[in-house]
Amino acid sequence: YRVRVATLNRLSNLNTKSKEILGYNPRKTLNQIKNIVVKQERKFNHLYENIIKELEQQKIFIINEKQLNVSRGAFAREYFREKVLSKLVPIMINKDEPFPELKDRAIYFFVRLVHHKNKEKYRYALIEIPIEGSNRFLVLPETNNLKFITLIDDIVRYCLDDIFFIFNYDEIEAYSIQLTRDAELNLDKNVSDKFIDALTKSLQKRGKGKPMRLMYDTEMPLDMLTYLVAELDLSADGLIPGNRYHNFKDFINFPNVGGASLEYSSMQRLPVKGLSSMKSIFSQVALRDYLVNLPYQSFDYIIHFLREAAIDPKVKEISITLYRLAENSRIIHALINAAKNGKKVNCLVELKARFDEQANIYWTNRLEEEGVRVNYGIMDYKVHSKICLVKRLEKGRYFYYANLA
Missing domain, CATH: 3.30.870.10 (Endonuclease Chain A)
Known part of the structure; x- marks a missing residue:
């Protein structure tokens, strides 16, 4: 999405004659890509749910903010106040000002504060979830040999009141989003000393490339999604429905609380026959x-x-x-x-x-x-x-x- 799809998106703006020269319709290709990606996302979510069930058979439970009991909730809130709160920088959205720049591939919560007496006047906010450089998982106290793990995402959801307590609201809701930007660089093909300067300047602009894809929690209300799409100037091709979690690559660091039998044994590197590292x-x-x-x-x-x-x-x-x-x-x-x-x-x-x-x-x-x-x-x-x-x-x-x- 950051390069190939971004290039197709640029080509889709060409005139009809240019598309004839290409030999294909970039817009049609973009639609095909989206259909494939949506199918893959559904398959991935299905596999993830199966893994969750298999973990439960091993007495390991991944729980969200709605499943925290009083004691585990208190543990999570203490962790939030000590380790997470200081890293959060909520951005209040003012409709009279430009929409905030979202970082490429960062995870955000799109938050809405609702006052029941005046439902027409919502307050919106964005919170970037602090994942880089920290563990995304928290192991909670176990009970009766049952092990519980929650994600930082859900701890933030659980503690939203600690962030927005100064506002008057009756209800608060937060949905995860992740934006992917056009990361293709426009550079002169000539490689020289000046090329490095041009490359450096172009890299600085990469984080502000055109929005290409928005992954969003399918639980997000339609009016919130519509508002986001309008502010980010996204086309329908760039909308990818997902679940409440993004950046699943972080699961490579999922804590093993169930013992070595749940992990693949590490493969020992094989020697090259006849080649000794102790000789020249x-x-x-x-x-x-x-x-x-x-x-x-x-x-x-x-x-x-x-x-x-x-x-x-x-x-x-x-x-x-x-x-x-x-x-x-x-x-x-x-x-x-x-x-x-x-x-x-x-x-x-x-x-x-x-x-x-x-x-x-x-x-x-x-x-x-x-x-x-x-x-x-x-x-x-x-x-x-x-x-x-x-x-x-x-x-x-x-x-x-x-x-x-």
């Missing part, structure tokens, strides 16, 4: 080639190859292409070490690596500061291959050792 990689590769299957076999072989090249007096030059890099990249450390040891290090960093552009700009600057020769990429191409070539002087002749991936 170059002496072994000089005799034969080796195939390393990642992630089933260890990436450490590649790191060992680079580290050895960085300190080997016979190595004169290292050339490498980089696409995505870890936050604390061992590859970068090895390349910097090689440059400090007097090796000629050439590095092509693909600045156009989707959604890693900012990180790659950082690594580009870091490498250049340490004396590495950096190439920013190739015009009209995106270099996705992972290639490393090491030039080594052996008995007066140059030999080349390569890693291809």
